[in-house]
Amino acid sequence: MNKNLIITLVCSLGLFVILGLVCMIANISLENKNVRQQEAIKAQQKSNKANFDKMFKIIAQVAEVAEHKMKESKAAFKEIYPALIEGRYSSDSDGSLMKWIQESNPTFDIASAANLYDELVVVIEANRKEFFIEQQKLIDLKRENDVLLNTFPGSWFLDSEPIEITVIESEYTKEVFATGEEN
Numbered sequence: 297m298n299k300n301l302i303i304t305l306v307c308s309l310g311l312f313v314i315l316g317l318v319c320m321i322a323n324i325s326l327e328n329k330n331v332r333q334q335e336a337i338k339a340q341q342k343s344n345k346a347n348f349d350k351m352f353k354i355i356a357q358v359a360e361v362a363e364h365k366m367k368e369s370k371a372a373f374k375e376i377y378p379a380l381i382e383g384r385y386s387s388d389s390d391g392s393l394m395k396w397i398q399e400s401n402p403t404f405d406i407a408s409a410a411n412l413y414d415e416l417v418v419v420i421e422a423n424r425k426e427f428f429i430e431q432q433k434l435i436d437l438k439r440e441n442d443v444l445l446n447t448f449p450g451s452w453f454l455d456s457e458p459i460e461i462t463v464i465e466s467e468y469t470k471e472v473f474a475t476g477e478e479n
Contacts, residue, residue, distance in 0.1 A: 323453045330450070333441040334459050340434040341461060347430045348464065351423035358419045362412035369408070427464075434461055 438461050444450045445458055472478045 322449060326444070326450050326453045330441070330444060330454050330456055333437065333444060334456070337434065337437045337441060337459050337461060340430070340437055344427070344430050344434055344462075344464075347427050351427050354423055355416070355420050358416050362416050365412055431463055435463065 438459065442458055445454055445456060
């Protein structure tokens with residue numbers, strides 16, 4: 297055999313081996329990246345479930361506390377006020393209670409009750425914003441993985457199915473996007 301032919305064959309074989317190794321390393325790297333992204337999506341989906349559960353529980357508990365406080369305040373007011381009115385108009389009274397009532401007539405503190413409901417609004421808004429941010433993270437992770445699977449070189453090396461996510465939305469939102477109308 298010719299010496300040049302042997303050198304050409306060895307170089308060609310070496311080139312194919314190097315090319316094969318590069319392709320194998322690229323494939324392993326892309327497979328690992330795909331697995332990391334899909335696991336991140338699954339973890340974010342679980343995080344969203346936990347966040348939604350937390351949000352629901354916090355809102356329910358704050359609403360329950362506000363409702364309980366209102367009931368207790370009303371009950372206490374109903375208990376105290378009739379005795380004060382009775383003392384004001386009682387015939388055997390010397391009028392001292394009447395003087396005290398004129399100075400400080402008790403009222404039901406509606407502002408305090410309103411503050412409880414204002415606090416509930418703040419809790420709802422803050423938790424909904426936090427959940428929205430978590431939903432955005434999940435959507436972005438999905439986008440990254442879809443880009444990996446559908447662009448070169450991922451589209452050549454990976455035959456993984458796109459991972460499905462659940463985005464929480466209201467019936468109203470679904471209807472608006474289905475009809476393309478919002479009134």
